Every structure is written in C-alpha cells, then in structure tokens.
Amino acid sequence: MHKQLSDLYAALCARAQEPAPEGARALYIAGRRCGWATHAACDALRGTPRMDSDDVALRIGEGMAPGKELDAVLEQAAELLRQANCLRGWRDELLDVMDGDRALGVIERAAVRPLGLLTKAVHLNAWTPDGRLWVARRSLSKSTDPGMWDTLVGGLAGSGEDLELALVRECGEEAGLDAPDLAQRSPLRTILRIHRRLPEGYQVEDVLTSTCVLAPDARPANRDGEVMEIATVDVATAVHRIREGEFTLEAALVLIEDIMRREGAGKA
DSSP states (O other): OHHHHHHHHHHHHHHTBOOOOTTOEEEEETTEEEEEEOHHHHHHHTTOTTEEEOSSEEEESTTOOSSHHHHHHHHHHHHHHHHTTOSSOOOOOEEEEEETTEEEEEEEGGGTTTTTOEEEEEEEEEEOTTSOEEEEEEOTTOSSSTTOEEESEEEEOOTTOOHHHHHHHHHHHHHOOOGGGGTTOOOOEEEEEEEEEETTEEEEEEEEEEEEEOOTTOOOOOSSSOEEEEEEEOHHHHHHHHHTTOBOHHHHHHHHHHHHHHHHHHHO
C-alpha cells in the first residue's frame, strides 16, 4: 500500500509543477521579481503610467518603494485587468504581494493568478476518531474547481494575516469549527509550492496543512456558502476518488501526504 501511495503522491507532485503559460512574461513590482504575467495582462496594462510591458517583462511601480503610493498603483492595475476581462470575479479581498518573506504591497485577490503572484493556502485535514476523513465538496459557484471534492477546510491567507489565525478563520467560515474544536490540531507545515496553469493565469502557491482528529460528536457545517456538501469517507474511498480525479490537486496532495504520514507512524 505504501508503494502505491508513494507512486500516487509522486504523480500528483509532478502535476503540480507546470511551466508558466505560453506567452507569459516575467513580472517585476518595485524592481523585484514577483511572478509571471499573462500575455492578456501585459496587453491590458501596456501604456499605463507606472506600468511598462515589453517582449520580456511586465514592470509595475519601477523605482517605487513599498507604501501607499505603490499600493495605489497595484489597485489601478487590478482595476484595469478587471476592465479588460482578465479576472474571474472580484473578491474585495486584499492579498500580500511578496518578495521572499517581505510584503511589497497589497492587491485584489482576483488579480493574483493573471499576474502569477505567490499565495499561501492553509488546509485542515480532519479525521474522525475511527480513521475516516472529513471532506468537503466545493460549491458550483467557485471560480476554480467548482463541484470537486476538497479537504474539509482550505483557503488563502489574507493581507498581513498570521497563517495559524488564517486557518482558524477558514475553519469557522467553511466548517463551523471554532478554536476549541481545534485544540488538538498540529501546527501548520508546508508541503510544497505549486506551479499550475489555470485558464486565468498561473497559480504559484505554497500549500500548508494542519492535521486534526475531531471529536466523535463533531458535525462540521459550512457557514459561507462556498461548500455544497460535507461528508466522511474511508481511506480507500478517498484514494480511489483521488485516482479518478474527483479531488482538487491541492486536496489530493494534502490527503495523500497525511495518509502516508499516518501509515508511517503506525508502522513506527
């Protein structure tokens, strides 16, 4: 079983490492390399003050320092991308634009994929006491992977948000679980950085996960409308559904990694 899981995990990791979309150009913000801008995004921003695009790169805020002025330029860039129909929806949520571990500024969440900006996703992989997995099915209204199975909880950390607190917030919104329900969960750990082509751009995302065994009487319930179903499945069913492509790539990675960890701990 372990060899089969290892092979499956390796295949999932390979799927999670795709080159930037064809025609994408290196993105520089305030002179720092930050992502990959789609051809459409470059066209939408070309000729705008504080934004310059050529055959090699898109440069936003060249010569500027982090601060309100740069944030205003990033806000303008997002709005121009919206007007050019480069975005999937508009979230009114701000995410950090990162240079390594330093935030350069903030930008509308819907703009991060067309610009290939790094995001951080926090997941809770929840188990029942008898070894079944809690899983959630994404709403059909989700812009990415609608209707697919997912970890019980998963979401992006907002601007300036502590990652552990971001997970607690997401647990409340997506599964109706509050801090006391999560007292026994493990600290977040980073599994890998995904590079994945999407219709709207490029997903560059650190996937972090925490593991928890929920109480026997736990009954997770969605609060924010982004989940259409919550259920429990045994490990064999979860693995089968992952092989059949019923889970999001991120969830598949989180689930298989945790299943292997538990299997390894059981043999230790």
